Amino acid sequence: MSGVRTDSGRRLNKQWGVGAQHALYHKDGSWYMPLERFPGAYFDPYGYILFRTQKEYKGSSHLSIGMRVQARGGISRMPGYHQVK
Numbered sequence: 497m498s499g500v501r502t503d504s505g506r507r508l509n510k511q512w513g514v515g516a517q518h519a520l521y522h523k524d525g526s527w528y529m530p531l532e533r534f535p536g537a538y539f540d541p542y543g544y545i546l547f548r549t550q551k552e553y554k555g556s557s558h559l560s561i562g563m564r565v566q567a568r569g570g571i572s573r574m575p576g577y578h579q580v581k
Contacts, residue, residue, distance in 0.1 A: 504521050505519035505520040505521035505537065505538070505539045506519050508521060508539045508544065509537060509539070509544075512544065512580050514537050514544055514546060515535065516535050516536055516537035516546060517533040517534060517535055517536060518531050518532055518533040518534070518536040518537070519536070519537050519539060520536075520537075520538055520539065521538075521539040521540070522538070522539075522540060523540065523541060524540065524570060525538070525539075525540030525541075525567060525570035525571040525572055526566060526567050526568075526569075526570045526571075527564055527565070527566060527567075528564065528565045528567070529564060529565065530561060530563075530564075530565050531547060531550075531553055531565075534547060534548065534549050534550050534553065535547060535548045535549075536553060538565075538567065538571050539571075540570065540571055540572060541581065542572065542579055542580060542581045543571075543572065543577055543578050543579040543580045543581065544571070544577070544578055544580070545567075545571045545574050545576055545577050545578070546576070546578070556574070558573070558574045558575075
């Protein structure tokens with residue numbers, strides 16, 4: 497891993513008009529840091545998933561939340577995924 501950021505959740509949040517208070521990006525859409533502010537969103541190169549509340553986020557059966565968050569199969573497989581590209 498080179499440490500070079502290929503994209504950023506903050507930029508995509510603004511570019512795509514999502515309106516998240518906390519926006520995080522992962523190139524594969526599968527591993528993220530936990531969301532801390534809501535509405536919060538996870539982004540991949542092609543779209544995003546928005547969680548309006550902490551309850552909605554923590555209640556998602558598609559996420560394994562710990563020190564890091566795993567989105568099994570990637571966020572693009574989750575109900576509510578918004579494809580942009």
